[in-house]
Structures are given as structure tokens and as C-alpha cells.
Amino acid sequence: MTQFLDIAGLCARIDADGQEKEILRGVDLSIPPGEVHAIMGPNGSGKSTLSYVLAGREDYEVTAGSVTFQGQDLLAMEPEERAAAGLFLAFQSPIELPGVNNANFLRTAVNAVRRARGQEELDAVAFLKTAREASKALSMAPDMLKRNVNVGFSGGEKKRNEVLQMTLLQPSFAILDETDSGLDVDALRIVAEGVNRLRSPSFSALVITHHQRLLDYLVPDRIHVMAKGRIIHSGGPELAKQIDSEGYTRFLAEAA
Amino acid sequence: MNAIIKDPSASLVPFKARLDAVTDPARRAALGALHRVGLPDRRVEAWKYTGLRFLNETAFATAPQEIDRVKARAELERLGLTLGEAASLPRLVFVNGRYAADLSVEPENVDLTFFSKMQAFGSLSSPDRDALTALNAALATDGVQLTVPAGIDAGRLLLVSLGQAADPISFHPRHSVTLENGANLSLLCVQSGEGRYLHNPVMELSVADNARLQHLTIQTEGDDAACLATLYAQIEEHGSYDSFVLGLGAALSRHEVHARLNAAHAQVHVNGAQRLQGRQLGDVTSVITHAAPDCNSRQTVRNVLDGQSRGVFQGKVLVERIAQKTDGYQMNQALLLSETAEIDAKPELEIYADDVKCSHGATVGALDDEQMFYLRSRGVPEAEARQILIHAFLAEALGLIPDELAQTIATRIMELRFPVTGEA
Incomplete structure (x- = not known):
């Protein structure tokens, strides 16, 4: 138990076309405050499901286990309550919101979270100043604040917009679900730097990735290997290089 | 009898x-x-x-x-x-x-x-x-x-x-x-x-x-x-x-x-939006007649229906024999916010010319679960997230009003009837 994020025996399933499908089969994972952990694993191992279940997506049914986040029962909370409590999920495929202006969206989100945290809301001027500075630091085009949320954004722009939201919402725990996929090296570096800027004793992150490359820029404290709905191996940052050269076969064989 | x-x-x-x-x-x-x-x-x-x-x-x-x-x-x-x-x-x-x-x-x-x-x-x-x-x-x-x-x-x-x-x-x-x-x-x-x-x-x-x-x-x-x-x-x-x-x-x-x-080369837009609740009934009916060649008609109507309200859309496009090279487009979209709201849509195309481009479509749906979750995962409470998505659906339609001041007045009057809580 770390008293920050503790996942114990977590099982979850989804109803796919009338069939119950078990995806998480007993996930145990603890992340202490101030640490960045990475999850790697083959496709279909349940990495994205874990991130959705933590963020509160209703499509998944939790059948067993618990998640304690800073002493609170995370699974009992609404998605917006989890956000207010400090959890943030950077989506693997960010959702487009036609007709919703990006700056308005960001300000609504920031103020909703500030309200819930008992902080004063930001007025339009103060917010825009903060948002402009944060988007500039992520090398985002200035017009991206004026456009509709993620509509017509390239893959890389969408991912940067996720990191922008994370920066503005100031979470204590961020889940980055394949935020590196579809990014070129420069974009990858910018995104990783965006996350690194948030690193502090009061910020933890769970980074889901397929590639060692991201972890070169965003060095994790721990790496976990996930397969068939469970964490089957954990180790230090050196594990990334081992997986990159050997693949998952050895871990899968050991776990079997 | x-x-x-x-x-x-x-x-x-x-x-x-x-x-x-x-x-x-x-x-x-x-x-x-x-x-x-x-x-x-x-x-x-x-x-x-x-x-x-x-x-x-x-x-x-x-x-x-x-x-x-x-x-x-x-x-x-x-x-x-x-x-x-x-x-x-x-x-x-x-x-x-x-x-x-x-x-x-x-x-x-x-x-x-x-x-x-x-x-x-x-x-x-x-x-x-x-x-x-x-x-x-x-x-x-x-x-x-x-x-x-x-x-x-x-x-x-x-x-x-x-x-x-x-x-x-x-x-x-x-x-x-x-x-x-x-x-x-x-x-x-x-x-x-x-x-x-x-x-x-x-x-x-x-x-x-x-x-x-x-x-x-x-x-x-x-x-x-x-x-x-x-x-x-x-x-x-x-x-x-x-x-x-x-x-x-x-x-x-x-x-x-x-x-x-x-x-020839005349153009008409018959666009609209309705936002109804309670037991309201709102009917948008149109008959667009192409009586000359090279004309163009556009129609997009969006409905947001709550409570037991009912929206009606009837759109007829009549293309006369002389009206070659007609370009017609018609779209009716409805967002149903309750189980008891209803949309009745009746598009009609009646075409006598042989060289025309006419399309029409209709969509009916509820609020998108993924969009709702995205907003809520950013801390926006459920009720407010709904308002934002409804507003966005209508804002896209109101964007068809070419006169910017007219658009502003329309948005303001809509917000008098349906206040958007907490939005920036």
C-alpha cells in the first residue's frame, strides 16, 4: 500500500454484442506519490481498459477488486469527481467535439475542476493568458485554441491538445494512454517534455506505451508488463530496452 | 357515406x-x-x-x-x-x-x-x-x-x-x-x-x-x-x-x-433549428420549386427535442422538367433528449429533369456517450456536459446564419429560454 494509488485484484468485463468479455483479470498495481510508472504489453492485454476503468467509463463493469486513490474509493466516484480529485486520462483517440470551441471547453473544464476543489474560478482574461502560454510551450499553433475541440486536428495536434488539457487541469495523477502513438520524434520530445514539466513529488503518472522510444525521454521509475488482463512482471527502467530487443515472449512464458 | x-x-x-x-x-x-x-x-x-x-x-x-x-x-x-x-x-x-x-x-x-x-x-x-x-x-x-x-x-x-x-x-x-x-x-x-x-x-x-x-x-x-x-x-x-x-x-x-x-442561377437556403420541450409541437415544412435551370437550394434543419415534445420536418424539393443542372441538398437532424420525444421527418423529392444533383438525408440520435465521457473526464459535471453538447449541436446550425449580428441575436434569445450553466 502506497496511500496514493492502490489497485488490488481488479477485474472488469465489457458487454460486447451481448457477450460478457473478461478483460481485466486481477490487476495489482501500486503507484507511490511522485513516481512515473509505465505499462507495456501486447495488444489486447487490457492496458486501455485499465485506463478507462480508472477514469470511470461506464461501458465496463467492475466485477471484483478495489482502487484506492488518495484514500478514496475511486470506483464509487463519477468521472467528473475523479477529475476533481486529481485524476486525468490522456485519451488514446481524443474525442472530437464539433461546435465546441477549444478555449471555451478548456476554460469550462478548468473552472469546473477549480470549483470542485474549492478554488476561485479564472476569468476569461486570466484563463486565456495561461492557456496561451501553455499551448506555446507545447509548440501548438495559436489558432488551435479558437478551433473546435479536436475537429480537423492532425493526430499529433490531438495528442498535444491532450497534454495541454493535462497541463491546465493540474492533476496529481495522469494516465497517458499511448500518447506517443502516431507522433514523429520531434512531437514525441515536445509531448514528453510537457509531461516532464509536471513531474514533482505531488505528481504521479501511468504511461501506457508500446515503444521504448517514449521512455527515453520520459524515464519511468518502474515498468510493468501487462498480459491477459494482469500485471505479469515488474522492473526498473532498464526493462524497456530488454522488451525492445527480446519482445514479450519470455515474460509470457514465465507467467504461464 | x-x-x-x-x-x-x-x-x-x-x-x-x-x-x-x-x-x-x-x-x-x-x-x-x-x-x-x-x-x-x-x-x-x-x-x-x-x-x-x-x-x-x-x-x-x-x-x-x-x-x-x-x-x-x-x-x-x-x-x-x-x-x-x-x-x-x-x-x-x-x-x-x-x-x-x-x-x-x-x-x-x-x-x-x-x-x-x-x-x-x-x-x-x-x-x-x-x-x-x-x-x-x-x-x-x-x-x-x-x-x-x-x-x-x-x-x-x-x-x-x-x-x-x-x-x-x-x-x-x-x-x-x-x-x-x-x-x-x-x-x-x-x-x-x-x-x-x-x-x-x-x-x-x-x-x-x-x-x-x-x-x-x-x-x-x-x-x-x-x-x-x-x-x-x-x-x-x-x-x-x-x-x-x-x-x-x-x-x-x-x-x-x-x-x-x-x-437561372437563383439560390435559396431554407435552414433552421428547433429546440422544444414539455409538450410543444414544432413543424418546419417547406416546398422548394426549381422552375429554372442552374439553380441551387440548400436546407439543413436541426431539432433538439426534450420531454414529450414533437418535431416535424417536411421538406419537398420539386424539380421541374426545365430545371436542368439543379443542385439540391437537404438534411434533417434530430437529437432526442428523452424517451418520449419524437421526430417525424418526411423528405420528398419530385424530379422531372434528368440532369440534376439532389441529395437528402436524415439522422436521429441521442447524445453521444463518448463525447459525454470525454467532457466528464475533464471534470465537467454531467448536466453541464449535456448542455454543452446540445448547445454545440445547435451552434453548428446557427452558424448557417450568414449575418453575424443576426447570429448573435439568435444565440442570445435561445439562451434566454435555455440558459447555459457555467459555460465560459
Whole structure:
């Protein structure tokens, strides 16, 4: 138990076309405050499901286990309550919101979270100043604040917009679900730097990735290997290089 | 067989005394047609989805002469029409269907008269084919008769209708707007009121060669009112009629547009949005006739329906044999916010030319789960997330209003009825 994020025996399933499908089969994972952990694993191992279940997506049914986040029962909370409590999920495929202006969206989100945290809301001027500075630091085009949320954004722009939201919402725990996929090296570096800027004793992150490359820029404290709905191996940052050269076969064989 | 033939004039009982008093020969044809067919019931195909029971329940009297000017001014203010840029616009205000000169600021650069002074019925409407047009023709007492002379850009003009009904009344304004060659006008109609009343306007719109008429109608009538409007537009060569109706109010409303593209390269937009709740019924009906080649028609109507409300969309596009190279597009979209809300959509294409491009489509759905989750995962509470997505759905439709100030006024009036909580 770390008293920050503790996942114990977590099982979850989804109803796919009338069939119950078990995806998480007993996930145990603890992340202490101030640490960045990475999850790697083959496709279909349940990495994205874990991130959705933590963020509160209703499509998944939790059948067993618990998640304690800073002493609170995370699974009992609404998605917006989890956000207010400090959890943030950077989506693997960010959702487009036609007709919703990006700056308005960001300000609504920031103020909703500030309200819930008992902080004063930001007025339009103060917010825009903060948002402009944060988007500039992520090398985002200035017009991206004026456009509709993620509509017509390239893959890389969408991912940067996720990191922008994370920066503005100031979470204590961020889940980055394949935020590196579809990014070129420069974009990858910018995104990783965006996350690194948030690193502090009061910020933890769970980074889901397929590639060692991201972890070169965003060095994790721990790496976990996930397969068939469970964490089957954990180790230090050196594990990334081992997986990159050997693949998952050895871990899968050991776990079997 | 007699048992199933109902007496058409039975439907006219709510107006009987007033119709019996009509003596004017100019109105006699309309009156005859009205007595022959009566007001339509749901066995009439064009009224299949929209019943007029509202009209059968009470007798509708002529509006009293005196109006409450203090209340009327307060209403103009509430609607935001006396604020900011809107305050400087010329405006023609009708209260209970009668022109109120002291509440109005008349426009310059246009020829303006009133139906009460010069009873001209125009030639575009067809009282023999449409009972509500006939009812209007029989009972009309006032209305604006406006001409924008050739080559003049008359800018924006507000045309406001306010209903003030202590007892049930009906008013039947008769408007006519003519744009001569190359003229321009942005017409903003705002309709509001309180009490039980029937607002039954007929508007003829004539757009000459190279003229451009932009026309926004904001219908925010009282909760206990009915608004049954019929518009007839004719567009000549290279002319354009760009219209949008925003339906928010009234227990029962129908906005029926007959648009005729009468010469080559004419263009018409019959766009709209409705946002209904409770037991409201809102009907957007249009008949667009392509009567010349190389014309273009566009129609997008979006509905947001909550409670037990019902939206009706009937859109007919008629392409005559001569109308080659017609380009027509029609889309009706509905967002249903409750299990008991309903949309009835009837698109109709009738095409006699062989070289045309006409498309139409319809979508019906609920709020998107993924979009809801995305917003909530950013800390936005569920109720607010719903409001944001509803607003966005309508904002995209309102984006079709070409005049930016008109768009701002429409958005503001919509937010008066449906406040957006906490949004930036």
C-alpha cells in the first residue's frame, strides 16, 4: 500500500454484442506519490481498459477488486469527481467535439475542476493568458485554441491538445494512454517534455506505451508488463530496452 | 357515406363571428375556399403530423385596440433588442398584429407602407390551396409592405411581433417584402408574446435579379400560443434568398415556406433549428420549386427535442422538367433528449429533369456517450456536459446564419429560454 494509488485484484468485463468479455483479470498495481510508472504489453492485454476503468467509463463493469486513490474509493466516484480529485486520462483517440470551441471547453473544464476543489474560478482574461502560454510551450499553433475541440486536428495536434488539457487541469495523477502513438520524434520530445514539466513529488503518472522510444525521454521509475488482463512482471527502467530487443515472449512464458 | 363527410366549416367555429362579418370582395375568394375545405385535420397529407386541435378549444377574438406599451418596451428590452448594436437597428414593431409606430424606428432607403393603409394581397400566395393562408387573407388587418429599390443595400431591419393576450385572440399579419434588382436586405423577424393567442402571419418575399435577401426568424412565442406562419418566396435570376428559422416557443408552431426558384442561377437556403420541450409541437415544412435551370437550394434543419415534445420536418424539393443542372441538398437532424420525444421527418423529392444533383438525408440520435465521457473526464459535471453538447449541436446550425449580428441575436434569445450553466 502506497496511500496514493492502490489497485488490488481488479477485474472488469465489457458487454460486447451481448457477450460478457473478461478483460481485466486481477490487476495489482501500486503507484507511490511522485513516481512515473509505465505499462507495456501486447495488444489486447487490457492496458486501455485499465485506463478507462480508472477514469470511470461506464461501458465496463467492475466485477471484483478495489482502487484506492488518495484514500478514496475511486470506483464509487463519477468521472467528473475523479477529475476533481486529481485524476486525468490522456485519451488514446481524443474525442472530437464539433461546435465546441477549444478555449471555451478548456476554460469550462478548468473552472469546473477549480470549483470542485474549492478554488476561485479564472476569468476569461486570466484563463486565456495561461492557456496561451501553455499551448506555446507545447509548440501548438495559436489558432488551435479558437478551433473546435479536436475537429480537423492532425493526430499529433490531438495528442498535444491532450497534454495541454493535462497541463491546465493540474492533476496529481495522469494516465497517458499511448500518447506517443502516431507522433514523429520531434512531437514525441515536445509531448514528453510537457509531461516532464509536471513531474514533482505531488505528481504521479501511468504511461501506457508500446515503444521504448517514449521512455527515453520520459524515464519511468518502474515498468510493468501487462498480459491477459494482469500485471505479469515488474522492473526498473532498464526493462524497456530488454522488451525492445527480446519482445514479450519470455515474460509470457514465465507467467504461464 | 354521409356519416364520414364532416362539415368543413365546423373547424371554423373559433373564428365564425369574425368570418361572417367579412364583406370585402377582395377577401371573398379566400373566404369561399376556406368554407369549402375548412381548416385541415390530420387526414390531409400535408398536416398528417401536425394537428390543429389547439384551435378548436377556444374562440379567438379580434385583439383589443389598446396595448400595454410599458410591457411591450420591457419585452423588447428583455429580448436584447434595445441593447448594443441591435439598439441602433431600424425596427418595425407589431403588437397583436397591429403596427405600433411609437415603438418603432422606421428604416431609411426603403419604400414603406402598411397593409392597413393599402390592402395589397400580392400574387405569390395561394389561398385556394392553403387554408391558413386563406384564414389570413380573410382576417388580415395590418402588415408591412416594404420595397427595397434597385441597387440599394438597406442593411438590417428588425420586424418584431409581440402578442399580448388577456383573453384568447388571433392576429393575422400580412407582410410583403420586395427587393428590386440588385437590392440587399437582412431581415430579422422576432416573435414573442404571452397569453393564449394565434399568430397567423403570411409573408410574401420577392427577390429580383441579383438581389439578396437574408431572413432570420426567431420564434420565441408564449408557451400558450400557436404560431402558424406561411411564407411565399420567389427568386429571380442570380437572386438569393438565404433564410433561417429558429423555433423555440409556442405550444404549437408551423413554419411553412414555399420557395420558387424562378430564373437561372437563383439560390435559396431554407435552414433552421428547433429546440422544444414539455409538450410543444414544432413543424418546419417547406416546398422548394426549381422552375429554372442552374439553380441551387440548400436546407439543413436541426431539432433538439426534450420531454414529450414533437418535431416535424417536411421538406419537398420539386424539380421541374426545365430545371436542368439543379443542385439540391437537404438534411434533417434530430437529437432526442428523452424517451418520449419524437421526430417525424418526411423528405420528398419530385424530379422531372434528368440532369440534376439532389441529395437528402436524415439522422436521429441521442447524445453521444463518448463525447459525454470525454467532457466528464475533464471534470465537467454531467448536466453541464449535456448542455454543452446540445448547445454545440445547435451552434453548428446557427452558424448557417450568414449575418453575424443576426447570429448573435439568435444565440442570445435561445439562451434566454435555455440558459447555459457555467459555460465560459
